[in-house]
Amino acid sequence: MFFPGACDHIKASGDSQSCCGTAEKTAFLWIQLQLSYYFHRNAEELFIILEGEATLRSPEGYQTISKGSIIFFEEGPYGAHQLYNHSDDPFIYLDLRTKANVDVCEYPDSKKINILPAMDIFEEGSKVSYYTGEEGVKDKWPKEIIR
Numbered sequence: 001m002f003f004p005g006a007c008d009h010i011k012a013s014g015d016s017q018s019c020c021g022t023a024e025k026t027a028f029l030w031i032q033l034q035l036s037y038y039f040h041r042n043a044e045e046l047f048i049i050l051e052g053e054a055t056l057r058s059p060e061g062y063q064t065i066s067k068g069s070i071i072f073f074e075e076g077p078y079g080a081h082q083l084y085n086h087s088d089d090p091f092i093y094l095d096l097r098t099k100a101n102v103d104v105c106e107y108p109d110s111k112k113i114n115i116l117p118a119m120d121i122f123e124e125g126s127k128v129s130y131y132t133g134e135e136g137v138k139d140k141w142p143k144e145i146i147r
Contacts, residue, residue, distance in 0.1 A: 037082035038114075041104040045073040045097040047083075052091035057082040080108060 037057060053066040058073075058081050065071060065083075073079035085091035105114040111124040138146060 035083055036107050037080060037109045038105050038107045039073070039077055039080035040075055040097070041106065042075060042100040043097045043103045044075055044079070045081075045095055047071045047073070048094040048096070050092045050094060052085065052089050053087070054083045054085045054091045057084070077106075077108075 049065055049067050049069040051067055053064060056063050056065045056071065059078055073081050103116040105116055112121055113124055114121045
């Protein structure tokens with residue numbers, strides 16, 4: 001249905017499906033599913049609504065978006081967003097985003113952090129100080145090296 005051969009992988013689950021592809025500095029995702037409320041620390045996104053209607057949740061509130069809508073999301077908390085299709089009608093959009101070697105995606109509602117592209121997901125409550133666990137660094141070095 002969409003750019004035959006352009007997808008790196010296709011994922012389907014129930015009524016939801018997605019197709020993901022990448023270029024050198026851009027990634028695209030053709031989506032027909034519901035998403036969590038999230039934002040990226042190191043990527044911008046542009047959604048192009050291809051079919052249907054949904055509600056967009058952002059820091060600015062809630063608004064209805066539909067076929068032909070183009071929405072830009074900046075990096076950081078002001079770019080947080082969530083789409084939800086409250087109907088049984090299909091809702092399909094194209095997600096174009098800048099592709100960083102490493103990105104951090106944060107989920108304010110569930111207090112999770114996702115390190116991309118590895119998909120290493122952590123709960124925000126596990127955040128620690130930079131020096132936590134670094135006590136006694138000198139003890140880890142051979143005495144003949146330390147002055």
